[in-house]
Amino acid sequence: MNSLNKILYTLAIFALPLISFAQSAEDESPVANWQNLDLKSDGVFGISTERAYKEILKGKRSSPIIVAVIDGGIDTEHEDLKKVLWINQKEIPGNGIDDDKNGYIDDIHGWNFIGSPKANIHYDNMEVIRLINKLQPKYASALNSTPFTEEERKEFQTYKKLVTDYMAKLQSAQIGLQNTTMIKKYLDEILAKMGKDNPTADDFGDYKAANDVESQVVKFIKPELKKRDFKKFYDELKDGIKYYDTQVKYHLNVDFDPRKDSVGDDYANSNERYYGNNNVKGPDAEHGTHVAGIVGAIRSNDLGIKGVADNVKIMAIRTVPDGDERDKDVANSIRYAVDNGAKILNMSFGKAYAWDKKVVDEAVRHAISKGVLLVHAAGNDGKNTEKEDNFPNRLFSDSTGVTMGTAQGWIEVGASGWKNDEELVASFSNYGGKTVDVFAPGVKINSTMPGSTYKENDGTSMAAPVVSGLAAMIWSHYPHFTAVQIKDIIMNSVVKVDQKVKIKEEGDSKKVLLSEISVSGGIVNAYNALQLAEKTNSTARVKSK
Known part of the structure; x- marks a missing residue:
C-alpha cells in the first residue's frame, strides 16, 4: 500500500490550534526521470540508468527476462506497457480452454487470484x-x-x-x-x-x-x-x-468479508491452487500499473516515461486487493510466476500479520529452488523491521516462529529520495540493519497509470520495481548468472553514503549511518552494477579456461 502524502496525515490530525509542519524534500519536485539519472552529472541521487545504457550497454545485445509483477492488477492496454507484456504462447486467447494444461484457462498475460468467473475482489480487510x-x-x-x-x-x-x-x-x-x-x-x-x-x-x-x-x-x-x-x-x-x-x-470492518461471494474457493484449504480468472486488470489497477511502468515501460517510444529495464516481459499477477493480501493468494501467485517462466518476482506489498506463513514459505522455497530472484518492498510505516514484523519476508519459520533458514535469493528494498542530504531516506520507509538490503528511489516517482496516463507516487512500492528493473537489466545481458549472483552484484555495487540520515525510532527523530539501517549501506546503482557484472563475467571466463 502507498504511503499517504504528508498533507493527508496533517489533515487527518487536524485540530485547534493548528498543527504545522516544516517543509521537507518530499514536498518539493525533482526533475523528470530522476530515478534513472546520475548523482554526479545530474545532481539527483538516481541509479545512473541512463549513464549505464549510454556508456556501457550501447550496441550490446540482450535476452528478454520475464518479470512477474505480483500486485493489484495491470492495465494491459497502456500505451507504454502493452508491447512489453508477457504473452503465454501456449494458450489460445478466448477459447475457454486450458490449452497448455497448467490449470488456468486463457491465462494470456498472467492470472488473477482474487476473482472468479462471477466477480472480482476490490476491497478486503486488513489481516x-x-x-x-x-x-x-x-x-x-x-x-x-x-x-x-x-x-x-x-x-x-x-x-x-x-x-x-x-x-x-x-x-x-x-x-x-x-x-x-x-x-x-x-x-x-x-x-x-x-x-x-x-x-x-x-x-x-x-x-x-x-x-x-x-x-x-x-x-x-x-x-x-x-x-x-x-x-x-x-x-x-x-x-x-x-x-x-x-x-x-x-x-477495519469486522463484518465485511468479500471472499466467499467473489472467489468461491475453499479458503480453509491453503493448498488449493486452481481458482481465479484471467482478468489481470481488475477493478483497481492503479498500483500495479504504476509498479509495472517503473520496471519496464518502453524506453524508446517517446511516450510517457522510461522504465529501468529495456528488455523485459512483464507477467501480470493480480493478488493484492485494496486491503491486505491473503497468504494463500500470495503463495499461489509465486508458484504461478515461477512455473510459467518468471525469473524476477516484484512484490510491492506487505502487512504486519500473517495468516499462514508456512504456505508462503513453501512457495518461496519453490522459487528459490528454481533460481528465481524475489524483490520485496520493505514497507511504509517508518519502522525498524528488525523489531516490527513485516510479511512476507525471507525468514523460514516453524510453527512456533523459530527461524529455520533464509531465502538467499531475496532483496528487501527501502525507499530513498533524490537529495544527497540528511533526508535521503524517505520519511515513510521502513529500515533495518539486518532486514533491509538496499535503498532505491521511491519518492515522487512518475510512472504509468490506467488509461494511458501518468502520475507521481511515493512508497517502497516504487523502490522495489526500481531494483527489479535493475536486476532484469543485468540478467538480460548476463543470462547465465544465478539469482544469488545478481543479488550479490546489486548489493556490492551500491553507492555508499557517508553522511548520516534522518529516521524516526519510537517516535523520536535521530540521525544514523545508512550502514546502520541496511545491509549494504547504500543506494543501488546501475552503472556500478554493470561494471561489476562484466568484471564477474570476465573472472568466470578466466577460471573456466
Whole structure:
C-alpha cells in the first residue's frame, strides 16, 4: 500500500490550534526521470540508468527476462506497457480452454487470484481483522484468569494484542475521516463565498474568515499552496477522505468479508491452487500499473516515461486487493510466476500479520529452488523491521516462529529520495540493519497509470520495481548468472553514503549511518552494477579456461 502524502496525515490530525509542519524534500519536485539519472552529472541521487545504457550497454545485445509483477492488477492496454507484456504462447486467447494444461484457462498475460468467473475482489480487510474473527469465538469472553493450556495462553495473548491494535487503527481512521470531511466541508463553503474554483495563496490571504474554524483552515492552506496549486491540494484532500472512508468501511470492518461471494474457493484449504480468472486488470489497477511502468515501460517510444529495464516481459499477477493480501493468494501467485517462466518476482506489498506463513514459505522455497530472484518492498510505516514484523519476508519459520533458514535469493528494498542530504531516506520507509538490503528511489516517482496516463507516487512500492528493473537489466545481458549472483552484484555495487540520515525510532527523530539501517549501506546503482557484472563475467571466463 502507498504511503499517504504528508498533507493527508496533517489533515487527518487536524485540530485547534493548528498543527504545522516544516517543509521537507518530499514536498518539493525533482526533475523528470530522476530515478534513472546520475548523482554526479545530474545532481539527483538516481541509479545512473541512463549513464549505464549510454556508456556501457550501447550496441550490446540482450535476452528478454520475464518479470512477474505480483500486485493489484495491470492495465494491459497502456500505451507504454502493452508491447512489453508477457504473452503465454501456449494458450489460445478466448477459447475457454486450458490449452497448455497448467490449470488456468486463457491465462494470456498472467492470472488473477482474487476473482472468479462471477466477480472480482476490490476491497478486503486488513489481516488483523481476519485473525480477530478467527480467534474471537474462543477468546472474546476469556479472562486472564481463565485456565488455558500453554498454547492457548499464547494464542489468547495474541488475540488481546490484535484487538488493541485494531482499536487503535479504527480510532485513527474514524478521526481521520471525521477531520478530513470537516475540512472539506468548511473549505467548500469558503470557495463558494470566494466565487473561485482555483484560488491562490493570495486569495486566501485576502479572505475574511467567518469563524475560528474557517480561520484555521485558511492558515493551514496558505503555506500549502506555496508547494502545489489548489487543484492538486484539493485532489489530495479528496484522496484523504476516500482513504479513511475505505479503512472504516472495508479494511477495519469486522463484518465485511468479500471472499466467499467473489472467489468461491475453499479458503480453509491453503493448498488449493486452481481458482481465479484471467482478468489481470481488475477493478483497481492503479498500483500495479504504476509498479509495472517503473520496471519496464518502453524506453524508446517517446511516450510517457522510461522504465529501468529495456528488455523485459512483464507477467501480470493480480493478488493484492485494496486491503491486505491473503497468504494463500500470495503463495499461489509465486508458484504461478515461477512455473510459467518468471525469473524476477516484484512484490510491492506487505502487512504486519500473517495468516499462514508456512504456505508462503513453501512457495518461496519453490522459487528459490528454481533460481528465481524475489524483490520485496520493505514497507511504509517508518519502522525498524528488525523489531516490527513485516510479511512476507525471507525468514523460514516453524510453527512456533523459530527461524529455520533464509531465502538467499531475496532483496528487501527501502525507499530513498533524490537529495544527497540528511533526508535521503524517505520519511515513510521502513529500515533495518539486518532486514533491509538496499535503498532505491521511491519518492515522487512518475510512472504509468490506467488509461494511458501518468502520475507521481511515493512508497517502497516504487523502490522495489526500481531494483527489479535493475536486476532484469543485468540478467538480460548476463543470462547465465544465478539469482544469488545478481543479488550479490546489486548489493556490492551500491553507492555508499557517508553522511548520516534522518529516521524516526519510537517516535523520536535521530540521525544514523545508512550502514546502520541496511545491509549494504547504500543506494543501488546501475552503472556500478554493470561494471561489476562484466568484471564477474570476465573472472568466470578466466577460471573456466
